[in-house]
Amino acid sequence: NITIHGLTILAPIDSPNTDGINPDSCSQTRIEDCFIVSGDDCIAVKSGWDQYGIKVGIPTEHLVIRRLTCISPDSATIALGSEMSGGIRDVRAEDITALSTQSSVRIKTAQGRGGYVKDIFVRRMTLKTMKYVFWMTGSYGSHPDPGFDPKALPLIQNINYKQVEAENVTYSARLEGIPNDPFKGICISNLSGAIFFILGLFFLRAAECRTPANWGTVKYSALSCRKHSALLTDFGAVGDGKTSNTKAFKAAIHHLSQSASDGGAQLIVPPGKWLTGSFNLTSHFTLFLHKDAVILATQDESEWPLVSVLPSYGRGRDAPGGRFSSLIFGTNLTDVVITGNNGTIDGQGASWWKKFKAGQLNETRPYMIEIMYSNQIQISNLTLVNSPSWFVHPIYS
Known part of the structure; x- marks a missing residue:
């Protein structure tokens, strides 16, 4: 349903809340071959916050994470929670490398969360220079409001870590439960040959897509190839890094959306620096970035519309008010590909980080990519840098 692979995600290690990939109330998600340097968790698995997440009740389940490399000195390689009130189950991770990272897999929860984290299987982790190999926290106590x-x-049950190699570690484990709510079925072992299965449904059946362009042939693997194609410059875009191209992106996607029922369409972002505010995707659509293309997020807040708070969170995460739309946003979509030849999306997040640290925001910072209520999503082969907050956030999908 959701495939994320071949991403390089880079943020300063002191940048606030710049989580790499956050699958949130999603089913059948596969994350592979990603390299992440983050100011927060490299991957954070979520499903809603306290009473709001309990009410929505959509778990994150059937998640596979493979061949991940993470650097995050103050956070986790893979975090489960803390917003896990809709439940997290059947998470399978293998071949994980963490360098100079606070912890490998961390379970974060608290009284008031409800929900569950269960049936977690992790194997073949290589860890170098860490504070905690394993960390479970039952007192991660932030709440959206006093109504929790x-x-x-929460129910924490059937947690399995196997085949772990760690060096230069301060503590092997830090396990903090909840009074009268014991965590159950925790198994940590280094058993050679331990086996668990990754279901075949997570393997991508990709097509090889080819489209002629004026600099050569656009080639990439994707869920679907497209019958129609256009260049961003066909819609008046200017790649000088200074001219706003928000209208050009919106016009291009609107035009190409008319081909959704006729083989779909792709928008090619050619070499250049393409400044833009938030824009929405459409179904049966590919956004392709040339290797020398850079999408630059604008610093002009007027080009970031406000959107409703997420129903499973009940409020913004940075502030009680609303939230800014993500740079690349989509809702109720089918068959969407965001890919490239390792082209770059730069969130230019420094100004947002400064405002957040100074307490100057009344709304929640934008994410880089957010896809909601959607299916058949692929995000691949890109370099993502300096997001204002979370980088990749599929939710309710």
């Missing part, structure tokens, strides 16, 4: 139910206790 302190009697809503």
Whole structure:
């Protein structure tokens, strides 16, 4: 349903809340072959916050993470929670490398969360220079508002870590439970030959797509190839890094959306620096970045529309108010590919980080890519840098 692979994600290690990839209330997601340097968790698995997440009740389930490399000195390689009130189950991770990272896999929860984290299987981790190999926290106590139910206790059950190699580690484990709510079935072992299965449904059946362009042939693997194609410059875009191209992106996608029922369409972003605000994707659509293309997020807040808070969170994460739309946003979509020949998307997040640290924001910072209520999504072969907040956030998909 959701395939994320071949991403390089880079943020300063002191940048606030710049999580790499956050699958949130999603099913059948595969994350592979990604390299992440982050100011927060490299991957954070979520499913809603306290009473709001319990009410929505959409778990994250059937998640596979493979061949991940993470550097995050103050956070986790893979975090489960803390917003896990809709439940997290059947997470399978293998061949994980973490360097100079606070912890490998961290479970974060608290009284009031409800929900569950269960059936977690992790194997073949290589860890170098870490504070904690394993960390479970039952007192990660932030709440959206006073309306949470302190009697809503999370279920933590059937957690399995196997075949772990670690060096230069301060603590092997830090395990902090919840009184009268024991975590159950925790298995940590270094058993050679331990086996668990990754289901075949997670293997991508990709087509090889080819489209002529004025600099050569555009080639990439994708869920679907497109019958129609256009260049961003066909819609008046200027790649000088200074001219706003928000209208050009919107016009191009609107035009190409008319081909959704006729083989779909792709928008090619050619070499250049393409400044833009937030724009929305459409179904049966590919956004392709040339290797020398850079999408630059504008610093002009007027080009970042406000959108509703997420129903499973009940408020913005940075502030009680609304939230800015993500740079690349989509909702209720089918068959969407965001890919390239390792082209770059630069969120230019420094100004947002400064405002957040100074307490100057009344709304939640934009994410780089957010896809909601959608299916058949592929995000691949890109370099993502300096997101204002989270980088990749599929939710309710």
